[in-house]
Amino acid sequence: EMVMTQSPATLSVSPGERATLSCRASQSISNYLAWYQQKPGQAPRLLIYGASTRATGVPARFSGSGSGTEFTLTISSLQSEDFALYYCQHYNDWPLLTFGGGTKVEI
């Protein structure tokens, strides 16, 4: 069974700083990884797919990297609207889709 582990659970940063979020897969998933942002009371929003491709309309300050089992989402300079929950999700094992536990980015 594929397990996606995100760290840290909570990341405290200041506006303008760089944030680095980690997602680890229990087995190699090549680059079949997506990242989502979720704000309180809202549905998740797709940020990154294919580990590093930004979805339509996503600002360039969001970047994804990694392959195999280790992945990173980087927010280069945090804006106030970036404080949210972030989830990774693999799609290597279709028809089974699994999300990570999430990382909360807070001030």
Place this chain on the structure above:
Amino acid sequence: QVQLQESDPGLVKPSETLSLTCAVSGYSISSGYYWGWIRQPPGKGLEWIGSIYHSGSTYYNPSFKSRVTILVETSKNQFSLKLHSVTAADTAVYYCARHGSNAFDIWGQGTMVTVSS
């Protein structure tokens, strides 16, 4: 643009069947893509329940397989979820979403379902 809207069942009694519908606008379901259901218990993470292909083929999370049914109604451009024998553990926000061979690119706003007598 493509929009998804979940129905609002609100309260469901334990042991009964949770029924949700996702209405799709701006895109014909029969044209392609997978159409899925994801849930999020209060204060917890996301859990994929299952998906249906535009052709009607279904794919379920093994954790739900014995009690979930997803159907597509192309004439109404909507798809549905039935989760049988619910318990309090099924209380969650339920989202419908579209996906291709990769990620969920378009989501509904979500609907809160509470299981309680």
